[in-house]
Amino acid sequence: MTDAPKPPTSGNTPTVAPNFITEIIERDLQSGKYQTIVTRFPPEPSGYAHLGHVFASFLDFQTANQYGGRYHLRMDDTNPELATQEYVDAIADDLKWLGWDWGEHFYYASDNFEQYYEYAEQLVRQGDAYVDSVSPDEMARLRGDSKTPGTPSEYRGRNMEENLDLLRRMKAGEFPDGAHVLRAKIDLSSPNMKLRDPVLYRILHGQHYRQGDRWCIYPMYDFQHPLQDALEGVTHSMCSLEFVDNRAIYDWLMERLNFDPRPHQYEFGRRGLEYTITSKRKLRRLIEEGKVTGWDDPRMPTLRAQRRLGVTPEAVKAFAAQIGVNRTNRTVDLAVYENAVRDDLNHRAPRVMAVLEPVKVTLSGLDEAKTLSLPYWPHDVVRDSPGGLVRLPTGERVDPAKAVRGVPLSSEIYIEREDFSAEPPKGYKRLTPGGTVRLRGAGIIRADSFETDDAGKVTHIHATLLGENAKAGGVIHWVSAAEAVPAEFRLYDRLFLVPNPEGEQADFLPDDEEAQGENGKAPADASYLRYLNPGSLRVLRGYVEPSVLRDPQDTRYQFERQGYFWRDPVESREDALVFGRIITLKDTWAKSTEASAGGPPSQGFPRKGRESTESTTAQAPLPTDPATAHRAPRTAAPLTPAQEAHLARLTSLGAAEADARIIARDEVLLKFVESAVQDGTFAQVASWTVNDLVAGLRAGSVQVQAADLAPLARELTGGRLTTRVARDALARAAASGEAPLAMIEREGLNAGLSDADLQEAIRDVLDANPNELSAYRAGKTALLGFFTGQVMRDTGGKAEPKKVAAVLKSALEG
RNA sequence: AGGGAUAUGGUGUAAUGGCAGCACAACGGUUUUUGGAACCGUUUGUCUAGGUUCGAAUCCUGGUAUCCCUGCCA
Incomplete structure (x- = not known):
């Protein structure tokens, strides 16, 4: 027997966390059922890969990786009306972008039509x-x-x-x-x-x-997929939950066509993402109606779009690794994705300055224009950098002292419109009339006066550069007016206003629509369109510092205090820069002002689901839903006359009413207890039948005879056996068919346990777990169960639990 | 309705009869020339009613809720 390869526990590549499928794989490898595992990701080439595919492909590919197996990419292109080469190429390209390499194992179902057909004739x-x-x-x-x-x-x-x-x-x-x-x-x-x-x-x-x-x-x-898995030598064929019923066909085919070894299908729950839709048809409609510009519009959930947005493959994979695997369909918090993207960019994106909504500031106190040398990286990134070196935009790793760029400063600069307020709200840490603020890397300024237009909008600020001999509460970014490079900034936000755009959102409808809507229900199919976020794209014209002109086109930046940006790879030109925002920075200030204002922020962002549910539940504690209030919980169906007769007979034999009731309605259990000895042990046998044996009985895997249970029950009620020993023996007997008491006697498990042995076992357990012991003595009494469990295990279940608890307690306290 | 699957904090998960843990989010603090990052801390959970057991998130029974299946799509 060989040890199954264990997944790596550390390293930089994101891994699939242990789950029910990796458990199966480890078992199969351990038992030698398969020498190596083979998985496959089988998209139908009828659309672009999107974030929903990321989870499935990551699970397929990375699982194979972790267990030293191989993975295939396969096009399930059996529907001639839907499959196209364009989609094949796009899907393969996007998956390669993510870093997957299937080598020669790239398959088309359509290449095997001939073989499929031969199997059809065989059938x-x-x-x-x-x-x-x-x-x-x-x-x-x-x-x-x-x-x-x-x-x-x-x-x-x-x-x-x-x-x-x-x-x-x-x-x-x-x-x-x-x-x-x-x-x-x-x-x-x-x-x-x-x-x-x-x-x-x-x-x-x-x-x-x-x-x-x-x-x-x-x-x-249903014919092609299992066959193709088998032809490729796939061992573990993973698919989503809606194919559970199809597995019966899969197994039927494998059996009828005698594939051996053969693949097995395992189903996992799908993962949706909040504020996102993945239906091809619905996404296409967004394009057709001009809501977005195409499949690669940076607001789309397609990998093409996320690529163009500037998200890195590392971030996407880190996101996929965050998501757990189980057998429930679930929706993942958008914050998980955003966190993965930010976390990746924080260590990747050099800091520069850009002013998106400029206001001109004229500075006095500056003798002459100069060029400052400012670092690309903040202190914490420098501190944490591997090898003490940090990256330049070119990718070169250099000493932090050399990771700087020249930033011109002159008496005319631009600052962000939001960074000056004539009537500052409480807690405002930026520039105010007569107040001071630090210009990032350039010293502290004081606003002396400002001009407004007829509408009261600030058009020009006059300020004095005070240098370092002043105090300021905040820091703002800026660019020098003469040298700054004009640029367009595209600020993307989530496409939908609600977490689940494909569901009904009764509480979201605007009042007027709610009044005319039928019970607040939106028309089923097109309803997602009404949740579109009108502010999902904002275009601003501002300025970026000139250093960026020297950098590679694909440099991702953090524009300080604004977010992560890069040049739009499709529309940015050397002489007409277009920067797209990959993701915002976290903004606790905006959040707190939004909260105190009590209304939605200027951009019309939705509040997160939690806040809205909190407020509704807080204000209306437990409003009994009229729909459910009337519905009393149904009880179990009444027994038939025949079942009533069984019930009466079983209880007269001594079975507990609850046990008898369960047995009476189940043919399998009835048949089993029929052969039980009808004496004082019957109650215990009935109890075991209901509580311990029922699952195995229904599965037909119980070998033990009911009659053999009577001696075991007699020993147990006679106090010559502990429950633990009896139940363990029962479980093993169920599998083997041996009489449980004979098994116990053969193994000497009825020998009993002397007080001295118990004392010793407890001492051993206490010695072996000093940390838990001190935690217990420090007040964590919940550990009593832990110690009891250890003692029970040590003594092979022979210790009497009540005695263990008593003795253990005094030992723990002493 | 018949069959199938599932149910653990706000979200995603771990605990394979024995300490309900982790991550994200939220909140508070420290630190900071980014209202970022980092660091420290706090709050919040086993769908429900019974049963078995010394002990149940875990096993058993009933109930409830959600999803899937009745394409010559995949």
């Missing part, structure tokens, strides 16, 4: 598939529904030769679209609708982007 020859010739409507009708089992179509009984002949003629193109389909012959009455003879092939005359018109029958997902 027909085995009698496992047939050609059906009813119309789609008829097939839907015959399939039945949840209450009604399906009925066979008149063609289900066609013999093998006829089926084979028809299938070949379908392939040869003898029939028009929809004339026939190939169906698996599984189970028309299955409660799992997927199993009611799923369609395997359909006739579709058209052009496939890779196969042209070579084929006129195309395989369905």
Whole structure:
């Protein structure tokens, strides 16, 4: 037996946290079921990759990475009407951008149409598939529904030769679209609708982007996907939760076609992102209606757009690694993504200054224009830099003293409009009439006077440079008017105003709309459009310091106090700079002013969900929802007369009422206790049946005989056995079929435990856990359970728990 | 309705019968020539009612809630 490779515990590459799938993988590797694991990410090339795909591809690829396996990229391009080369290229390109390298393992389902077809013929020859010739409507009708089992179509009984002949003629193109389909012959009455003879092939005359018109029958997902996994040698095939029901077909196919070793399907919960939609159709509509400029509009959730926005692949992967894996569909807080993006940029983006909404300031007290040498990095980044070196915009790593740029200063400068206030709010730390503020890197100024236009808008400020011999509460950024470079700034914000744009937002509707809306419900499909954020793009014209002209085009900056920006890779020109904001800085000042103002901020941002729910619940504590108030919880269905008879019989034998009730309504349990000994031990056996054996009984995995339980129960009630020992033995006996008491006697587990042995065990446990001991003595009494558990384990369950607790307590206190 | 899946702070997760932990968010403080970052601290949680057990987030039963399935899409 070899040790399964363990995931790396440290390092810079983001890892998949342990989850139920990695557990399965470790088990499979350990048991030798597979030598190496193989995973695949299988997009349909019918749209661009988006943030929703990031999670799935990260899970597929990184899991394989961590366990020393390999991963494939595969195009599930079986639908000729949807798949295109453009999407294939875009998806592969975006995934490469993320840093994935599948080497030669890039597959197209459509390359294997021939092999799929041969398997289809095999199924027909085995009698496992047939050609059906009813119309789609008829097939839907015959399939039945949840209450009604399906009925066979008149063609289900066609013999093998006829089926084979028809299938070949379908392939040869003898029939028009929809004339026939190939169906698996599984189970028309299955409660799992997927199993009611799923369609395997359909006739579709058209052009496939890779196969042209070579084929006129195309395989369905449920046929193609498992086959392709098996053909590629995939071991662990992960997909999202909505395919749970499809797994039955997957397993059926693997079994009928005798794949060994074979892949297995595991399903995980999807992850949505707040304020984001990922539906292809809905995203396309945003483009068509001109709400955004295209698939790469920086506000879009596509990877192309996030790339253009300036988010780095490292940030995207760090985000993916933050998200946990389980079997529930969940929505991730947007802050998790934003945090990943900021965290990545903080150590990547040199600091420079740009004024987005300029106001001119004329400075007195400055003798002559000069050029200041200002550092690219703040003290903390310098302090934390590896090797003591920091990066220049060119990427070169240099001594922090050399990581500077020249910043001209003259008597005409621009500052941010928001950084001067004639009537400052409480707590304002910027420039005010007569007040002082520090110009970043240039000294302290005092505002002497200002001019306004007719509307009262400040147009010009006159200030005095006081140098260092003054005090100032705040720091603001600036650029020198003569040398500053004009630029356009695009400030992006979330596209939607509400966390879940695809759901109903009854409490969000403006009053007038709510009045006319039907019960506050928005029309189901287009409703997301009304939650569009009208402020998702703001365009400003301002100035950036001239040093940026010397930097590489793809430099990402932090414009101090403004956020992270870079040149829009599509529209920025050397002589017409366009900077897009990748993400804002956190802004606790804006948040506090917003909160005290009591209304939405100037940009019309939504409040976060938490604040709104808090306020509503705080003001209206527990408003009983009329919809639920009337609905008393339903109780269990009443017993049938036959079950009542069972119940009476079981209780007369001594079973507890609750146990008897559970057994009475369950055929499997009834059958089991039928063979139990009907004496004083019956109550205990019934209890074990209900509490310990039920899951195994239903799964059919319980080997032990009910009659063999009586001696065990007798020993237990006689006090010659602890509950722990009895239950452990019961569990093992259930699996092995051995009589549990015989097992206990063979292993000497009924030997009992002397007081001296118990004392020693407790001493050992206390010695082995000094930290817990002192924590207990310091008042953390919750650790009593921990110590009890340790003692029970040490003694193999032979200790009497009540005694353990008593003795342990005095030992702990002493 | 029938079948399936799921339920742990505001959000995402960990604890595999024995200390309810971590991250993000929020809040407070320290520090800071960015109202950034960093550092320290605080608040908040096992859907519900029973059962088994010395001990239950975990096992059992009922209930509730959410999602998925009834395409010749994937």
